[in-house]
Amino acid sequence: MHQNRRSLLASAALALSAILATPLAQAQDSWPAKPIKLVIPFAAGGTSDILGRLIGEKLQVALKQTVIVENRAGAGGVLGADAVAKSPADGYTLLLGTIASHAINPAMKPRMPYDALKDFAPVILLGSISNVLLVGTEQPYKNVQDLIAAAKAKPDSIAFASAGQGSSQHMSGELFKLLAGADLAHVPYKGSAPAIQDVIGNQIPSSFETVTVALPHIQAGKVRALAVTSAQRAAALPQVPTMQEAGVPGFDVASWQALYAPAGTPAAIVTRLNGEVEKILAQPEVKAKLDGLGLVHGANSPAQFADFNRQEIAKWTRVAKEGKVTLD
Template identity: 55%
Template sequence: MHRRTLIQSALSLTAAATLPAWAQDKWPAKPITYIVPFPAGGTTDTLGRLIGQKLGPALGTTIVIDNKGGAGGSVGSEVAARAPADGYTVLGGTISSHAINVSLYPKLGYDPIKSFAPVALIGSNPVVLVVGQNSPYKTLQDVLNAAKAKPRTVSSASAGSGTSQHLALELLGFKSGTQFIHVPYKGSGPAIQDVIGGQVDMMFDTTVVAGPHIQSGKVRALAVTSAKRLESLPNVPTVAESGVAGFEVVSWQGIFVPAGTPKPIVTQLHTEILKILQQPEMQDRLKGLGMQPSSMSPEQVAAFQRAEVDKWAQVIKAAGIKLE
């Protein structure tokens, strides 16, 4: 009996030693870092904090927001890609960091598809063109007329080169035959503040960031980049309605983990985040910010992301968009 007990104990220890770390220890056993690859105040940061406040208690831990801005989300994304795949690092990925940048940066420090495992798509939202409250531009046509009269004199801020804000500007110039001055920042927060202050003429930004400033009157909305007008901005025409046919840019926000993160952890994260996104108050909050919430599975997000990478590669090539 004694010998049999020793053998069973040895077998149990051997089996435990072969299990992955997540199976041996309860996860999560410590705080989880949520990397936001943009400065505080932008769309990704706002959504990360909204979700993090609810995700921490749901998992029985703390979610620590870590802002690492730069290069259109590439700096923070590379940090996340190199982090241990143990479930303690998640990333707020965007259309720029996970679909656009790979076609713009010749030496990107990560692969937007191979370096990550998708967890969830938070939602999508169009971009809106805004100017400061004291701007002489009342319509998009005013902007285009000024840019055509004096090329490269009208300035437009963005959250960084390669972001949806930057691509929207480049596409506007390409489709309207005009030229603008692109002024990249390290995030939407500081960029829109300079639009408000009049240091920069205008900016394409997501409704998450621009919405509150539109409501307060600090900026004026000239056009939205969606195919149809928004319920939250019914009096603001689309870019297409304003004379630039076939123009549409829709931004999106997702959550990713480093590739190789155990599937059970990815599944648990997805389940808890989806519960949060489906809460009535969260749905109302997202829609109020101009976002269309998503309920995609991780597999559906992966397919969606691959299609987005291909789509923007074609757009960037056709428009001849280059980084400054």
């Protein structure tokens, strides 16, 4: 009798498990059954916005479901990222995250409303863009070593512009100061446009800027490119050496863009999104647009991207500590 009772209890438990699991399984199988929201935590018109809208447009076709793109700018990407972190983990809210929202701010700000690793499910690293060290055409610096020598001779006498406090351009400069031992003064601007215009006008001697923004000005001879910040030369600037080639060992910085979902999003949905986006990024039309933005993409799984994200936070935490940099 006891054996029969145990069998009945076991059968009931299995039946209950099946009943409880059915809605979740059905939800994953039917996903997406309603419009998906893609949050871009920056203003319209920038690289993140252009890339996000391109991905959103192509995902609509791939998933046969509407993708609504929403710009939610503020605090270096933190406001939009926080909204997604606190959204339901059902695959219907996604984030176009960046190095700012998921590496620099988490490493540099003592108070963050979210945990960049624990509160998100990494989907895919979309691509990275190298920065480039620029000087005005009237400046005497012909190469990186010229600039380093001048900065060491007179610490804080040479300024570098950036697109803003906590931007990848700013942090490229901070890492340069650490690795090259060149004490430059940081001057943050409200965006890339005013920063590069002052370099062109020789009102500030140098800046770190994305290849995307700097390229037309370099090609027009309005600024001089001394080195790119990535480990490999930029395809758009093959004649410009890397920082490592220019004599700054260990220098490797790229501004990156990525897709995230809230933590707890079913693995099946994350895996499908990763696969669909990989197919999108391989399309010739999309690849051409990525090349135009200066974005370099390499296939990656959610696990590989998660590992990359951890490494990036560790890198900028070290820079923050050694350079005594905070963003609050």
